[in-house]
Amino acid sequence: MRWYADAPARRSRQVLADLLVLGWVVLWVLVGRLVFDLVMTLAAPAVPLRAAGTGLESRMEEVAGRVTEIPLVGDELDAPFTGAAGVGTDLVTAADRLETGVRTVAWLVSVLSTVTPVLIVVLLWLVLRLSWVRRARSLGRELHDPRSQELLALRALVHQHPRRLQQLSDDPVAAWRSGDPATIRALADLELAEVGLRARPGPG
Template sequence: MRLYAQTRARRCRQILADLIAVLLIAAAVRFALAVRDGIMLLAEPGRKVEDAGGSLASGLDHAGEAASNVPLVGGILKKPLQSAAEAGNGLSDAGQSMQDVVGRVADLTAFALIVTSVLFVLALWLPPRVRWIRRSALVQGLLDAPGGADLLALRALTGPVKALAAVSVPPGGLADAWRRGDAHVIDDLSRVALGQAGLRP
């Protein structure tokens, strides 16, 4: 199985198409990651809420511990401070939840952008490449098969007229020469068919 043409012009076009496909996929991935980073900026308020809630809970917890040392009313003072510390922990948890949601949205968005972009590029690039690989294998198989040169010559005769300029016989006499089985003309025409497929004899 041949991946690239043997003729220089077609091989250059194939390599250029491959490079463009790779660059487009790389650009799509970079764009998706940039979008993800942009979405992750929305998690900043959640981080601030988490930090503020944690600090508030920690401060109130320490205050409750200190208040518990006050004689007679220490237990009474400690309870509301501990309740407020638990509320601060709830605020911290809410900030963490907000960050988790934003992170999931950012990851899913980036994943969707990457998959969509890659599939789009592959849908444009892969079918022509696969068609060429299959066609070149078919043409190569014809060349190697008995009587394959005749079929390749017929293929050249039914192709573009301008490609027949490389054959020494005038275009008007090519069909007659092919029907007579002129080995030289068949060889020339099979070379034309191979060149059209991007192959060399």
């Protein structure tokens, strides 16, 4: 499968288009990364919340452990401190849920902001490139077959602008009908050059 033209000018434009599309993709990937980081700043409160919950839980568990050592009333005093330790655990859980929720939203927003512009440009590039590939493949099958030059010349008579045809011959249709080799080769080369394929050299 031919992806690039033989003609240097056409091939350069195709390579430039590929680089521009690649640059567009990289740009929006970086934008998506930036959007992700910006949304993740909303999860900043989760850090002190988790630290507070962890600290409260550990301190209350430590106090509860010491209270139980008090004779007679130690077991009864243990419950309030154990409950306070549970509050610390709830704070840690809330911080984890906050961070998870913000991370999910950050992924969704960043993916949508990246995929939408990238998909539009890549699909447009792909349609244009595949259209050229199909036409180049169709003509390329006949590129190395000398007997197909007449068919290429006929395509040129149908597709090319009359002014370009008259630059090759005063009456290109009559020349094609008469089987003039030079005119047929020039017409075939004109049709091939339309898609950037390299023209066949003439004999001798």
